[in-house]
Amino acid sequence: MKISSKWMVLPLCVCLAAPASAHRAWLLPSATVLSDTGSWITVDAAISDALFYFDHNPMRLVGVGPDAPRGERGPRPEAGAPAPAGNAPAAGAGAPAAMPKGPPGGRRPMPHQEITILGPDGSTIEPQNGSIGRFRSTFDMPLEKPGTYKLAVVGGGLMASYTLNGEKKRWRGDADALKSEIPADAKDVTVTEQSRRIETFVTAGKPSKDVFKPTGKGLELDPVTHPNDLFAGEAAKFRLLIDGKPAAGARVLVVPGGIRYRDGINEIKATTDADGIVTVTWPEAGMYWMEAVVTDDKAAVPNAKRRASYSATLEVMKP
Amino acid sequence: MRKLVTLGISGVIAGPALAGASLAADVKVTIEVPKLDVAEYHRPYVAAWIEKPDGTVAANLSVWYDVKEENKKGNKWLKDLRQWWRRAGRDLDMPVDGLSSPTRPAGKHALEYAGTAPPLAELQAGEYELVVEAAREVGGREVVRIPFKWPAAAVVSSSAQGKDELGAVDLEIKP
Numbered sequence: 001m002k003i004s005s006k007w008m009v010l011p012l013c014v015c016l017a018a019p020a021s022a023h024r025a026w027l028l029p030s031a032t033v034l035s036d037t038g039s040w041i042t043v044d045a046a047i048s049d050a051l052f053y054f055d056h057n058p059m060r061l062v063g064v065g066p067d068a069p070r071g072e073r074g075p076r077p078e079a080g081a082p083a084p085a086g087n088a089p090a091a092g093a094g095a096p097a098a099m100p101k102g103p104p105g106g107r108r109p110m111p112h113q114e115i116t117i118l119g120p121d122g123s124t125i126e127p128q129n130g131s132i133g134r135f136r137s138t139f140d141m142p143l144e145k146p147g148t149y150k151l152a153v154v155g156g157g158l159m160a161s162y163t164l165n166g167e168k169k170r171w172r173g174d175a176d177a178l179k180s181e182i183p184a185d186a187k188d189v190t191v192t193e194q195s196r197r198i199e200t201f202v203t204a205g206k207p208s209k210d211v212f213k214p215t216g217k218g219l220e221l222d223p224v225t226h227p228n229d230l231f232a233g234e235a236a237k238f239r240l241l242i243d244g245k246p247a248a249g250a251r252v253l254v255v256p257g258g259i260r261y262r263d264g265i266n267e268i269k270a271t272t273d274a275d276g277i278v279t280v281t282w283p284e285a286g287m288y289w290m291e292a293v294v295t296d297d298k299a300a301v302p303n304a305k306r307r308a309s310y311s312a313t314l315e316v317m318k319p
Numbered sequence: 320m321r322k323l324v325t326l327g328i329s330g331v332i333a334g335p336a337l338a339g340a341s342l343a344a345d346v347k348v349t350i351e352v353p354k355l356d357v358a359e360y361h362r363p364y365v366a367a368w369i370e371k372p373d374g375t376v377a378a379n380l381s382v383w384y385d386v387k388e389e390n391k392k393g394n395k396w397l398k399d400l401r402q403w404w405r406r407a408g409r410d411l412d413m414p415v416d417g418l419s420s421p422t423r424p425a426g427k428h429a430l431e432y433a434g435t436a437p438p439l440a441e442l443q444a445g446e447y448e449l450v451v452e453a454a455r456e457v458g459g460r461e462v463v464r465i466p467f468k469w470p471a472a473a474v475v476s477s478s479a480q481g482k483d484e485l486g487a488v489d490l491e492i493k494p
Contacts, residue, residue, distance in 0.1 A: 035398040035408075036391065206409045229405065317401055 027200040032315040034204045046136040050259040054135035060112045065132030113155045120147025120208045147208030156195040162186035193299035200313040203228040216244030219308040230316045232285040246276030257287035285318035343434030344494045351486030354425040361456040362422035366403035370448045376407045378438035386419045399454040453484040463488045
């Protein structure tokens with residue numbers, strides 16, 4: 001029994017690496033402003049400590065890399081199922097089938113996440129030449145239509161913590177599994193529903209706005225200032241939407257890239273106003289990581305809290 | 320040059336009849352492309368335009384780039400003229416007649432515009448800046464600005480000096 005609970009906890013630690021620690025998940029495009037259609041860009045996707053360096057784990061994306069099958073994570077091992085040989089499951093032989101085998105040198109990988117590349121005309125673009133390495137995933141994309149493209153990694157799930165026989169437990173899964181996998185005699189059960197959106201934007205030619213149309217689910221960006229029209233010394237306004245409505249009082253964090261070569265993080269902290277708008281004045285040109293978080297009690301599952309996060313990689317130009 | 324003189328004359332004749340044209344003055348912009356001692360040299364892309372105090376473009380004067388490359392290949396680096404790209408370039412479908420021009424070698428290059436003809440004919444009275452931006456492949460980028468008042472009451476001659484990617488920029492306005 002003890003081992004089976006360990007099975008649950010181990011993947012949890014890895015999955016939590018991005019949101020729970022200082023690690024940040026990001027998409028980094030090779031360029032955000034291009035003159036013309038017919039251009040290509042390449043995109044790195046990673047979860048890292050320092051922005052924007054590859055120092056922790058690749059972001060595993062569906063359709064990117066040779067071991068990136070389109071599909072689900074697969075079933076979780078049943079409670080009480082015999083443990084594989086050895087105490088700690090290692091990547092590769094003996095690892096549960098649900099966990100894809102990572103590149104050599106890697107730790108237990110995170111599950112794959114869906115990436116959607118939305119074109120200015122509403123079409124979706126498949127990532128090309130995808131590969132996954134020890135520290136980053138990378139793929140290319142052609143820009144065949146003029147206007148603005150949105151790259152979005154959208155995910156979510158449930159997290160729970162509880163006490164069982166005096167022992168603290170953590171759990172991660174979906175709504176169906178929640179009912180069956182949390183023991184009936186568990187105490188101090190807290191459930192958090194997570195929704196996560198990681199984005200970046202690229203424009204060929206004149207910036208367009210069609211890709212900003214919100215889905216109405218989770219935390220989203222409704223830019224007032226176009227995210228491919230940002231300049232140092234200027235103020236940019238972004239509206240954040242939660243379930244399609246202005247997200248008032250959302251916490252916003254803006255961190256400039258290049259952390260490795262300075263002492264301070266130099267983050268800008270802000271809160272959205274009553275209309276869900278945050279204003280950011282860019283201190284200098286460069287790549288920035290912006291994150292917004294909303295916590296509320298509007299989870300879809302009962303008795304759960306919701307944590308909705310939005311993050312974007314934004315390029316600020318020198319005027 | 321002959322065309323420019325002709326336009327100037329016709330402007331003088333038609334001038335008094337049109338409120339806008341009566342403001343007309345002829346403009347000469349001289350841009351110096353510096354000679355650089357670098358391992359890999361490509362001629363710079365250069366854009367010259369007239370900017371309003373709010374940063375919008377009042378008149379596009381000239382854009383020097385690889386206009387003769389097949390399949391508009393030279394367009395790829397137009398966005399490296401960052402400020403021009405933002406203010407004007409991304410709204411245009413280059414090449415544009417009368418605006419596009421091939422890149423130019425090191426030396427001084429004069430551009431002359433009659434006040435009665437596009438792109439200056441529509442310029443309203445007010446404060447402006449001449450902006451010249453240069454960006455070089457495997458090199459740097461620089462912007463030089465010269466403020467001026469339009470129209471000029473007397474001959475105006477002003478200059479600004481670039482540091483790296485541009486040499487002297489001269490502006491001469493003749494009422």
